[in-house]
Amino acid sequence: MITMTSSLFQPLSLGPANLPNRIAMSPMTRARTTQPGNIPNARMAEYYAQRASAGLIISEATQISQQGQGYSFTPGIFSDEHIDGWKLVTNAVHKKDGRIFLQLWHVGRMSHESFHADGKPVAPSALSPDAQVWVVDPATGEGNMVDCPIPRALEKHEIKAIVNDFRQAAANAIAAGFDGVEIHGANGYLIDQFLRRSSNQRTDEYGGSQENRIRFLVEVAEAIANEIGAERTGIRLSPYITQRNMADEEIIDVILKSAKELNRIGLTYIHLSEADWDDAPQVPVQFRHDLRACYSGKIIVAGKYTKERGEQIIADGLADVIAYGRPFIANPDLPHRFANNLPLADFDGSTLFGGTEKGYSDYPAWKEAS
Template sequence: MTRSLFQSLDLGSTTMPNRIAMSPMTRARTTQPGDVPNELMAEYYAQRASAGLIISEATQISQQGQGYSFTPGIFSPAHIEGWKLVTNAVHKKDGRIFLQLWHVGRMSHESFHPDGKPVAPSALSPDAQVWIVDPKTEKGNMVDCPLPRALEKSEIAHIVNDFRQAAANAIAAGFDGVEIHGANGYLIDQFLRRSSNHRTDEYGGSQENRIRFLVEVAEAVAAEIGAERTGIRLSPYITQRNMADDEIIDVILKSAKELNRIGLTYIHLSEADWDDAPTVPDQFRHDLRALYSGKIIVAGKYTKERGDQIIVEGLADIIAYGRPFIANPDLPHRFYNDLPLADFDGGTLFGGTDKGYSDYPSWKQAS
């Protein structure tokens, strides 16, 4: 067994002491009203600062971009000040943290939109649900997404600018960089796929047109904060939420070529983590390497051993872990010393208090 996971790595302007990243995970613990990051979140992230890189939970770039209750924003002064609590706490523990920039598109709820309609490339239902807190009962439940409205062409440039401004706000809040969320059926992903994009203007139709929005967002963010501080998440083999499209692999590879031109520091592949998830072919990984010279992060159902192996094979540079980091705040320590992992409580993922959030002990504390 090699120790590839514990080698240092230069990621743009950030030096990682190991190749273990904390994957972005929605936890819905913000202060209300306003969806403002808080001290509890600062404690949670600081506990996990031994990761080579923390990628924050998805964070809406605008009110229009929100799709779930209690998720954080990065578009108001209060958001910036709240996130400073988090970045300061992580940096005091010698950690590194990127903010994930998020616009959910049609994966939203009427309560977040004045006209009750989320926006999307086209007025097509995702046939999916989002987690919404009922203001009367103060309890959260998964509820159906309404039919969205198609974005006017003039609105697209405003959303590109929202991504740019959100990136600037993230740096003002002390983040080391940002990750653009272009995966998992959210707005950028919706533009990429024929199953969710039926537009007839220059943002729809051909593959080149469907990647246009992604490219414009990447260019705007990189121009604002530097390509060396900008990554992106993509999900070529995830098809839930009415997103199946047999052209998506070609589209992702064309996108990778453009992202290489722009100089983004990494591509983060979101791979499914359920038992019967589709296998990502090695050929795709080799094709991606041939087109993209930046770093590659992979996240899915990776064990320590499988993560180490894919780094040795040269098919990835960094392994991102999600659920294992929830219950094991000192995950790199446990991996390095071959210690058993604690299980997480799935019932406490969204919303709540410190229970199932910041109360998981480190190995030292548990011992």
Template structure:
């Protein structure tokens, strides 16, 4: 076994003990009403604090930015106080944690919006579904997203300030930094792609205009809390949710140059994790290294071996694990000791109680040798 994943790393102003991160995963366990983080969530994250870095589940910056039931927010005092339970527990356990700031854009449902319309760069359907809990039955399920309405330029400026305020609130809640969610077909990603952005103003048309929203959000967040406490998640090769665009790789690399100029701590690549997903070619990874000099995190169906290799090859600095961390709260230890990994229960991914969430046990202690 290689020790590649267990070498320390300086990330911004943090000293990480290893290169293993907990990937952001929606688990929908907040207290209702109000989408408030709670003690159950604090226990869940604290159990996984041996990760070099924890990246929280996606967290909406406003009521407008919500798209799924029971996901947490970071825009009310109750939510900030709830998140303090989480950060206190993680720090007490010796961990580091960033909050992922989220605006879902058109990936939403009419029940979350007074006019029944999610917002987006343009009024184009994602042809996708989100997870919604029926208020009458209490049962969750996937439902179709409606056609959104286009944001005005004035509203875009308000969203940018919502990101700024979300970052400030995250620091007030005790987080070590924030990750801006710019991937997977959500609002920032929607601005980057011609398939979802058909605007003719300063935020659409040319590649530079389509990058503008991402750049202005990142500048606002970095100005508020410091570039060294700021990361961004991008998904260059993901095409689902009507996001295919043959210019996106060029756009992402230009965006990476902009992120380098701002001086943020890291870029986090969300790589598709389904079986027939597109492969991220090495030439893109090399081009990204040329465009951006900060740390690179990768996530997407990585095994321990694949993670060790991409770090050893110099194409990533941190590997984020999602599903393996669900049923293996002590994943770094299992990697270090060559322990087998437990399987998670997919039926308990979204919503519910401690079952399938914070009740997965750590591995038994290794037997003593005589």
């Protein structure tokens, strides 16, 4: 058994949340909402409550508007029904003494025509992501990965409206009982699309220079911080992920400039989404030091971390919290297993998106498994 002096088991204050450990549950799309309406439900409440021993749960990505949806059966946070559904989740997590932030999401061009009345996803510019999203065929009920169409470029007045959608979604999240929110600014979704020249070729004040390309991110962060408090607001960024036609040699400079603005606003954390496939690019140590130099809040990292790698990067002072994704799917009691050096169960990849409790809420805790 490891001692509780392990860096993963040191408590931490994260805005209003007092974390008993540094092990977070990563946001993971699972597509289990009630239809129609993409409403959070009791099965989701059970799933999250099973994992409440995490120092922090970051919910699955949740669309801030109908326009923000890109995958089937993902939850929303823009209607009274969504708020009531999420209350089931937050109440269940809090009854287990857990802490949970809601991840706010607008997918931008990572979408499908079936989610849009005019058949056109929106983006900074009309450029294809050359990527796919998971969409359920209403005729068969089967979900498949399908190509994203070329989006239409947002009008300037629409950008302001989306900033307000983010603000309102944050207010709705607090009304639903969440401890805070995480802005999804990573992985090729709308905010990330504004940051990069490969997806943003605008000629107005939201495109061109690096300062212009971070404008949308800054406006969203300021709007949410003003609405619910910067101490309740984090953000996810992915500086070294280039899939979905997102490669841009300037992105590291852009991310660091963004971090300075986020530090000025006072956001409570930056969550780095690091690639989790075997031959993915490694995040340079120098970048981690540069981020620390320009951002004084907490740093969460996610990306195929083991217990040992997580302990080391915290001990090195380059991160404060480690977020685990797939390990939390099959191991709802992951902190207990880490603390006692217990083996980890494997997850069933075929049950990731959609379906029933199988591969979702039926993974047992260790004492049940044994």
